[in-house]
Amino acid sequence: MTVVEGAAAARATPPRGRRRKLRQLTVRDRVSLALMAGIPTLITVAFVWVPALASIVLSFSSWTGFGDFSTIQWVGTENYRNIFSIYPPFDPAIQHNLIWLAVFFCLPLPFGLFLAVQLDKQIRFSRVYQSVIFLPVVLSLALIGFMTELIFSPTQGLINNLTGHAEHHVVDWMGDPHLNIWAVLVMACWRQAGYVMVLYLAGLKSVDPSQKEAAALDGAGGFQVFRHVVWPALRPINIVVLVITVIESLRAFDIVYVINKGTNGLELLSVLVTGNIVGEASRIGFGSALASILLVISLVFIVPYLISMFRRDERE
Template sequence: MTGVRAPAATEGRPPKAAGGGRRGRLRQLTARDRFTLSLMAGIPTLITVAFVWVPAVASVVLSFSSWSGYGDFSTIQWVGLENYRNIFTIYPEFQPAIEHNLAWLAVFFCVPAPLGLFLAVQLDKQIRFSRIYQSILFLPVVLSLALIGFMTELIFSPTQGLVNNLTGHADHHVIDWLGDPHLNIWAVMVMACWRQTGYVMVLFLAGLKSVDPSQKEAAALDGAGGWQTFRHVVWPALRPINVVVLVVTVIESLRAFDIVYVINKGTDGLELLSVLVTDNIIGEASRIGFGSALATILLVISLVFIVPYLISMFRKDERA
């Protein structure tokens, strides 16, 4: 007599929860757990909406107005597109600020991003004293941009600066790195890149730790070299980190303010959009509407770089 056996596929498997998957796990949560999760997700969301999205939307709305910031909201005069028209036609500081911001963005993409990736790949090989190297390279990130600005003045000072003393230009043929409008933006960007490289390096290091070592070993067994392994195994696994690096690079390059304001308050070759926004909103002029229009332009520029890349990344994830 032959006995009936249970299907082999079900042997040794724990019983599935009712309504399996994420929905099933959510149904198993108690009311207290759901309340705790709601607080943990709701409070940061409310803070973000209150201190980020509401001011951003208010800036866009106020960009169509003329308001000094004094008095109540009844003193606001709506002027339509006049602020934007004045920015693009009769505001001389706008064009150099746009050029400097775009140059800053291009340099951040071409120097700190690939250099940070290179350093992260080297440190991920578990070389000797890698922890010490990581700490040294990350140390500039801990410093504020204002302090980086003071260091820039010390390093590029015409007579007492490190650069001119090392190159022999401190006494004769002095190079005014920070006073020359054609040189100061590049001197400042050297220091900004020095700080940004450590930040990008840490982001890529975090991404490299998530790469499955077995995939690297399989690639090596198949005869792939170091570059081929990086291109076909490591780089695709860094896709989420690439999005983070892109967003961080764009934000850091467009919000640069402290380092140039410390040197000469963002004038004489160091004009940036963030400085123009500050000067118009909280400066002596106090033109809230005009400054909000500049802030809106800065927001649009950042979204032009970020949104298309995010859309393409999300589409690739859906296809995968």
């Protein structure tokens, strides 16, 4: 062994006391990591996955929720057959959820991206604009529902008074089943746009400014810089926004329930689940079947997101 190799080996091998200290820190780090990862995992399993799996199991049963588990009657796929054949609110609920999803993709998603791009230019009072636009996200959907009633009320609402329909030719925005879904979606999009804006702002902060400057020096315009530099860098955020948009559109409940309890044109799957499980005629098995269908629809969009994230981690 040469002198250089011996010196390198001596530097690579820490003293005995230092090795013991490193070993102690490693054990402490492992305990800390186990606690930080284990406790949220246990909470998620206990309050998310266990109820979800229990709901899937109960969807093959007929149970009112009263009495012990011995009163459960297993009916196989009868609940699912009844949902698709003799349950009238199911078809409009599916249609309204698909409309909700399509509108969320077409309006608040691109509008939130537009707002994020503009605010990322460090314009004057950008912090104030961010706060004002994000403020509706802090409000609960139930409060948004009450505001919807105030704005679209037939006689005292803001819209009819501004358009002159409050006295003559009153437009019943909330009572007309062909109009109320669109009135509610306007308010839901107003809230969702701020959420999307904040997500895209976080993604835009990770874009390397030197790449945008290099593209600008090469003669690329603003749109070309966004298309070839910014947009590819936003791919991880796009996936997150996609999943969140799907989840927000499927779990919409409060905003329609406070208006008319999700009836007369505002039927949604989440309202049907709640109405069957905690309603007057408690049908745990039937409501669990509806919840399982909602879970399957959610997984159709969430599973590709997880697969893409795992593949990206493997490549990195």
